Amino acid sequence: ADPRRVSIFGATGSIGQNTIDLIARDPDAYDVVALSGGANIARLAEDARRLRADVAVTAFPERLHDLRAALAGSGVMAAAGPAALVEAAARPADWVMSAIVGAAGLAPGLAALEQGATLALANKETLVCAGPLVLETARRHGARLLPVDSEHSAVFQALVGEDMAAVERIVITASGGAFRDWPLERLASATAEEAAQHPNWDMGQRITIDSASMFNKALEVIETREFFGIDPDRIEVIVHPESMVHALVGFRDGALMAHLGAPDMRHAIGYALHWPERRDLPVARLDLAALGQLNFRAPDGARYPALALARRVMARGGLSGAVFNAAKERALDHFIAGHIGFLDMARLVEAVLDRFESDPGLIDAPMTLDTVTQTDHLARQRVDAAMAQRAG
Numbered sequence: 001a002d003p004r005r006v007s008i009f010g011a012t013g014s015i016g017q018n019t020i021d022l023i024a025r026d027p028d029a030y031d032v033v034a035l036s037g038g039a040n041i042a043r044l045a046e047d048a049r050r051l052r053a054d055v056a057v058t059a060f061p062e063r064l065h066d067l068r069a070a071l072a073g074s075g076v077m078a079a080a081g082p083a084a085l086v087e088a089a090a091r092p093a094d095w096v097m098s099a100i101v102g103a104a105g106l107a108p109g110l111a112a113l114e115q116g117a118t119l120a121l122a123n124k125e126t127l128v129c130a131g132p133l134v135l136e137t138a139r140r141h142g143a144r145l146l147p148v149d150s151e152h153s154a155v156f157q158a159l160v161g162e163d164m165a166a167v168e169r170i171v172i173t174a175s176g177g178a179f180r181d182w183p184l185e186r187l188a189s190a191t192a193e194e195a196a197q198h199p200n201w202d203m204g205q206r207i208t209i210d211s212a213s214m215f216n217k218a219l220e221v222i223e224t225r226e227f228f229g230i231d232p233d234r235i236e237v238i239v240h241p242e243s244m245v246h247a248l249v250g251f252r253d254g255a256l257m258a259h260l261g262a263p264d265m266r267h268a269i270g271y272a273l274h275w276p277e278r279r280d281l282p283v284a285r286l287d288l289a290a291l292g293q294l295n296f297r298a299p300d301g302a303r304y305p306a307l308a309l310a311r312r313v314m315a316r317g318g319l320s321g322a323v324f325n326a327a328k329e330r331a332l333d334h335f336i337a338g339h340i341g342f343l344d345m346a347r348l349v350e351a352v353l354d355r356f357e358s359d360p361g362l363i364d365a366p367m368t369l370d371t372v373t374q375t376d377h378l379a380r381q382r383v384d385a386a387m388a389q390r391a392g
């Protein structure tokens with residue numbers, strides 16, 4: 001068979017590197033079209049050379065010079081900036097990994113769908129900010145979306161051969177993050193470094209901190225709603241400290257199908273890469289007897305206010321997902337920079353949601369890439385404005 005044409009956006013990140021690990025094990029099977037990265041020019045250039053990509057793109061225009069230098073003589077074309085990312089995503093490919101972090105992943109993902117590629121979606125922000133637009137774009141161009149987020153891959157696998165009409169509920173698990181067992185009163189003074197220690201998964205810094213606050217789970221609840229078209233009150237979150245059960249699907253006859261596996265993203269990435277087949281993957285096999293037990297408990301709403309905010313966003317609809325995600329991203333920037341405390345993130349996001357809800361003209365505008373982008377920018381400005389107000 002001809003090699004499959006693949007592109008990887010966010011190639012230098014945690015998901016991107018795991019994707020490259022799988023592809024590099026079988027180099028003749030793939031023809032790498034585009035790789036993208038951000039600040040890590042050395043990694044991007046090395047992988048682009050090794051995988052003989054057609055083009056390598058850094059998200060940051062000021063790094064084009066460095067990328068060109070790093071690719072000199074390799075035959076790989078260098079490009080930079082958001083428009084170049086979209087152009088690279090429009091290059092014909094059969095399978096595209098969307099693993100940029102944040103709302104910056106939306107535009108390249110849409111471009112990949114518009115050229116009909118199968119989009120393996122790690123970038124959950126794409127569905128949180130613009131679910132209806134993304135699904136409609138996929139439909140119009142006959143493109144397929146496959147989940148890569150571990151919970152959503154687990155649900156997708158539990159649904160093979162099933163009818164959504166028979167689904168009563170979807171349960172996604174949460175490890176509880178770095179502060180699961182901290183006393184509540186200690187959370188206010190938690191640092192970004194402490195929040196970036198995940199008990200089970202090795203992931204990028206931002207999603208790891210979002211796991212501690214459960215903003216990650218909040219985004220995933222919205223992602224579940226969009227991906228599977230299920231009613232929000234049929235989606236449950238359960239704390240499961242071991243991260244071995246990734247999700248469960250409950251059916252109308254009472255059956256609950258659980259998906260178990262070691263916490264290694266190469267399973268979900270590999271499933272999306274080989275779908276609809278299953279192939280050998282280099283992931284650890286679970287030894288249940290050695291594990292002995294698995295634990296579950298209800299999430300504490302006081303500890304994890306982000307979960308209630310997600311419910312509010314789903315009830316409101318429109319562009320409120322774009323507001324929620326952008327406000328969360330900006331609040332996270334400020335937390336990482338040490339400007340605000342851990343608990344201030346949810347307070348700021350809530351204040352910005354309040355402000356948008358009192359201004360329905362904005363949130364109910366038709367959903368296009370432009371309106372989503374504008375709303376995203378405005379929500380970030382409003383986080384800064386809310387901070388200035390609190391400081392003054």
Ligand code: NDP
Nearest residue numbers: 010012013014015038039040059100101104122123203204
């Ligand atoms: P990382 O931070 O490890 O990697 C992010 C990638 O995006 C890097 O390639 C980075 O480049 C690039 N990047 C950073 N900023 C920009 C920007 N402004 N524009 C374009 N590209 C940019 O993140 P993860 O791999 O952890 O996560 C990627 C996505 O996958 C996120 O949406 C996350 O929520 C999701 N996800 C991740 C999981 C995981 O296990 N890591 C699990 C499930 C979902 P560089 O590093 O060169 O600066």
Ligand code: MG
Nearest residue numbers: 149150151220
């Ligand atoms: Mg997940």
